[in-house]
Amino acid sequence: MINLISRAILMSTPLLIGATAEVFAERAGVMIIAIEGIFLIGAWGGFVGAFTTGSSFMGFFLASGLGVLTAALYGVLTVKLKQHQIVTGTAINIFIAGIVTFFHRVLFGVPLLPLTIEPFRTLPIPLLSKIPILGPILFTQSLLTYVAYIVAPFGFFILFKTSAGLVVRSTGENPESVDVAGIDVERVRLIVILIAGFMGGIAGSFYSIVYLGMYTSGIIGGRGWIAFAICFLGNWNPLGAMVGALIFGIAEALAIYMQSSGGGILPNELFIAMPYILTIVLTISRKRFNVPTKLGVPYIKEH
């Protein structure tokens, strides 16, 4: 049981990072449809960096870099060239899938056995990890998890208590108000997108560096979309995203547990489908209050 909750928090990590990134972007009015592709290139880049240099941190570095590049492409097309966000995001997701598979082949050929790296070890916090029950659950996680659960509340603080956050929120509600205040709307959106790319890349790299210790083509399997959904379900609030990420983390941990312990009467596939069914159920039952008013609308003004 303790193992289950600990696992749940672990699995929630990339979802939380990705969701927080998405919250920031959507608060500024941009949906990062390319998020699945960013997760994917993060996972791949993380693996490549860690494999070739032996250092996990190089993996994170490469993952975040590639995430930023992908996000930059998305940003230029949607913000600068005012193209449709869903259309552009889908194109980039297809593109990245191809690029990643192709260059994996270029770099590694077709290995007989899957290549592995040393999975990123957990980092028990001295003293705190010794606390019974809470210790193993909360304080014996990987560094990335600690980072995720600090970044989220920090994101909340920035969004609601600083002028930068006010600018971001105003951009998503009424970009004209920001424009008139003399701030470049496009610049705000591009910056937010790049940050999201950075965070998304790191989130993706979790799966290869921290969790699996290797890279396979199906490694992300729609989890970028779950992070995307958590932004919605968390009401565009990083704190809400924390709750959402935990719920999905529990779902995933349960699924893994069920699969490995035979699952009993219920089929494996049901547990695989669980997070997605959950997303639909939650989407239906929640009345969204905080949709940024101008979400998804490119800002066009005459010059």
Add this chain to the structure above:
Amino acid sequence: MSPKMRDLIVTTFLSVFLGLAVSGLMMLFLGADPLSVYGRLFQFLVRDKYTFADIFVKATPLVFTALAFAFTFKANLYNIGAQGQFYMGSVAAVFISLFLGGIVPGPIALLFALAAAIVSGGLWGMIVGYVKARFQANDFLVSMMSVFIALALMNYLLRTVLIEAKREYPQTDPILHDLYIPIIANGTRLHAGFLLAVAVAVLCWIFLYKTTIGYRIRVVGMNPVAAKFAGIDAGKIFVIAFLISGALAGMAGFTEVNGVQHMLVQGFNPTIGAEGIGIAILANANPIGIIFGAILFGALKVGGQILGQTSGIPSSIIEIMEGFVMLFVLISFYIRRRIEIRREIKKLKSEAVQ
């Protein structure tokens, strides 16, 4: 020809060309020479009847999935679930084919399989439309999630109910020969499904632009407020649009099961949903344009396969080519708009001088 049309054709060709060119550059990473690679590819495509016909075989399901996205797009809805509706259509088609095979004469069974695919895909899609109409749920998210659920469901069925008699692999038995969609070109595997696709595309065009319901779908898509004031029930339109959209994607299941694979296996055609979206984009959601877009993507896919067989280029080059072409097309949308604006300003300036 109007300047706008000229721009459209020129930029589309340019985008495709640039997309292929940049993909060619990628080949350099593998030590291959893009010019000779493409040269060999072209020879193959043109000379070999089987390969050339395969373009249309590959294009067939893409027409359906692209139509599926385009149809809901006209209503300003996003059906990202075509892949899942395709799976559901495949399951229904193969089930009816196996069930009726030998019991009912071939052509009739074939029609039943088609009907089953349509109903199955349509219902699966309708769930999204209903959820949107009733709960104002986000159609993008719900349709996206429905794909993964459909995949899990299909895999489950392939492992249990539909599994082959040998029970060795998660796949079905092959269907009987008289349940194959007839081949229309000797020496190839081009089947009548392609003709069905073209006919359906034309029907979609007629439906959207010549009928009252199609009109109402477009009104809801372009201006939901005006639709409300016109007494149009947006909720009903959502359900209809997703129903038709899902049915279209389901038809791809029929053509692939009964026309190509003649059975159902796991992991087949995993990308036609997303590719359908890409094609719909290229064609600006126009059903006739989609036919051409699908043929283009079909050519890319066949080309990618050939490249793999003859030059050792991995099949992921297909997605790279598709991706680059799409990205260049998006850029071309922007460039065309800028040219249009500049043209209008020039016209104004010349008018002002008079």
Add this chain to the structure above:
Amino acid sequence: METPFIELKGITKYFSRVIANKDISLSIGKGEVLALLGENGAGKSTIMKVLYGLYHAEEGDIFINGEKTTISSPKDAINLGIGMIQQHFSLVPRHTVTENIILGNKSGILDHTVLSNQVRNLAETYGFNIDPDSFIMDLSVGLQQKAEILKALYQEAELLIMDEPTAVLTPQEADNLMAFIREFVDRGNSVVFISHKMKEVMKVADRVIVMRSGRILGNLRKGETTETELSALMVGKDLPFLENKRRRVSEIGVDIKKLTVLGPQGHIALENVSFSIGKGEIFGIAGVSGNGQQELGDVISGLLPIKSGDILMDGKSIKDLSVKERIDAGIGYVHADRLTAGLVLEMSLSENMFLKNSFDPAWAKHMFINRKKLNGYANKAIEDYSIKASGNDELVKGLSGGNQQKVVVAREVDIGRKAIIFDQPTRGLDLGAIDYVHKTILAERDKGKCVLLISTELSEIFSLSDRIGVLYSGRLLGIINREDADIETIGMLMAGYEPQEGNTHES
């Protein structure tokens, strides 16, 4: 002569379809109120947006205190002491007054309490009664405008550009604004007052510049000109007097009984409203927008549900009829928001004429649209209403505002066999189009239809209505015959003074 505070020389600006400003040169002095007078589309807002850095001009220069300056964004303008209050406020409705004011003006960590107090003090200095912690979307339009002004004051503006500021105010609130303008200018600041309302311009301005079709046609001190001269410059032609003979009406067509309607946020939008419209009568509803006018039109056409009360047509209740059924019953509705509610911009003229007919089997055989019939219908509308379009297949977005409105009017007038609701039918139209719409409204009345005219333009209400009612806060205060009505009484009612109370108002 003293160097003017701000000077614009030779400004020319194009948009993708129009020449908005042609070679505009003007100057603004310190301590003066300059009015830019002109009809809709004259280019007044555009030139000021160039000054404010929102637009970049193709040609021309700007001089501040004699020095050539480049203003490439509103930030530059704000730094130079220029503030602009636009027609559509650039406020964030979901945020508070304070948050809106400090946007772009404060950086770093925000201490909401301290900032709120700052705003409160500033408001008190100018006598604005506004709570800095309230949300913009909860404030009346007049107060929202005060928030916009406060923002400019917070940024220490020395020039305030105001674009049609009184469009959304009651006459009393407008006077309030004028008083503020005078006080602001007496402190040595300047104001540019953009308007199409002659009376106000004559009241508040020191100097008047008249613009038409993107050019300056007159630049006069107030004392040196008259309303007639300004009007002639604005319009360029004489407007024929509108023939309007009021008929005696006996039969009631539409009867509104004790109607109470809730708005989308659950508040009471209409309360116990009762009146009737005779067949062949124009009933005018006056009032500042936001007092229930739109809800009145929406509820009669079936878009909003009734909380209590009834609507009768020809003696029969229609309150349970759907929108579609009311269209079939012959109720036409020219909505105030023609671009969002009345037209589909990306569709052709023909297809727009089809908007409310799509369920009618007369137009479609087995679901297939009868194109020939539709095109014929559209062509007739183009001819009858002199719509300037290249053909029935032209996309409506390519038409001018006036012609777009003609399409809507043509369609609704045809649908409205029994009753037609006109809500702000001439907003944003040039004088020729306004004249046309007015003639159409009168013609429909003379055919025996019930006409409900809702408008914030009092002159329009006065020239067309047979009887006038005033909506204030969802209540109908007073129904007056046109011959018994005068601006003062109506103005009082618009501001909420019940007929028997309140002081008399001095004009």
